[in-house]
Amino acid sequence: MAGFFAKLKEGLTKTRENFVGKIEEVFTGRKKIDEELYDELEEALIGSDVGVHSSLELVERLRKEVKKRKISQPSELNEVLQELIAELLGEEETLNFAEQGPSVILVVGVNGVGKTTTIGKLANRLKKDGKRVIMAAGDTFRAAAIDQLEVWGERSGIEVIKHREGSDPAAVAYDAVQAAKSRNIDVVIVDTAGRLHNKVNLMEELRKVKRVIEREIPGAPHEVLLVLDATTGQNALQQAKLFQEVAGVTGIVLTKLDGTAKGGVVLGIRGETQIPVKWIGIGEGIEDLRPFVPQDFAAALFNRSDEEGEI
Structure with a gap:
């Protein structure tokens, strides 16, 4: 099986053609x-x-490097730009977990970005890493979201805490946290509704869910992950700004990076919100959600390295 770096490089083909292609035209x-x-x-x-x-x-930054390194040839700029892009993206940032007791990951994002699928894949990954995981079906406004999470639960052998459609999401979160405390669970992943038509309602709902979680586990949620769809380009950046304001986002999961020409939005999100991209999705498979490594992303984007092995 090809290494993940090779898969990342292949997944970024359209972005590379769009992004690096335009840059190389300039140089x-x-x-x-x-x-x-x-x-x-x-x-x-x-x-x-x-x-x-x-x-x-x-x-x-490129201007400063050109002066500092006394670069005179445009042909040398590609490599410098790759370095600067890796720098802009920062260091790899892993998920935050509680030092003791259950860790709570609250997952937010609009409908249609792959939020529920991301939760299923992340839960599966954490379970494989040896953690005991439960999922909470907190998107109670869509029966499909509850059903979809249950399918992922059955596939991975992970319990799903759920209520009826239309129930209070905070009550689902409360039950999930109680279950985690009583059963020695390591991680609770809580789904949330993705309605954006009324920002005030969204804000109040998320605040209530966070308040209930924090009351039961001081310091929780330990992560608020925002799921964004890379294919939406600048829309993803606008969503990042909105959810940063209403939810206190600590990390981003960028889905559907494969097959889109808009992967450059990774840089926009990091540069304009300072929120780290922590995970990326580059395929439909259960293993295709991976931690985001900025240096690997920059190298794959510029198609420089074939030496990397499995990540």
Whole structure:
């Protein structure tokens, strides 16, 4: 089986064509590094879903490196830009867990981004890592979400705490936390509704769920993960800003990175919200949700390395 790096590289093919293709067009055939080059690079980055703020920051950092390293050839800029992108994305950030007792991961995001599927895959991964896991069907407004979580539970042998459709999500979270405390469970993953049409309702609902969880387990939730769909590009960035405001997001899971040309949004999210991308999805399989490693992402994006093995 090919290593995960190879799969990541393959999954980023369309993003590479869009993102790196536009950048290489700017650099190719030029004799010198001038203002026109920087202006065109800025436009290319913005056009690749990187976002205005992150594009300006990358170009500014590139200017400084060019001066510092005394670079004169445009052909040398690709490698420098790859380094700067890895830097902008920061270090790999793992999930936060409680030092003792159950850890609670609250998962938020709009409908249709792959939230419930992400919970199922994450729960399966944590179980394989030796943790005892339960899932809470807190999206009580959609019967399909409850049913979908149950299917994942059956597939992975993980219990799902649920109530009827239309029940209070905070009550589901309460029952899940109580079950975790009484059964020596390591991790509780709580699904939430993804309605965005009324921000006030969403905010109040999430606050109530968080309040109930924290009352039962001080310091919880230990993670608030926002699931975003990479194929939506700038919409994903707007969702990140909204949920950062209403939910206190601690990490992002970016799904559907494979097959999209809009993977550059990873940079926009990190640069404009400072929220770390912690996990990425690059396929339909249960193993295709993996921790996000910025250096590997940058290397796969620029298609530089074939030496990496299994991650």
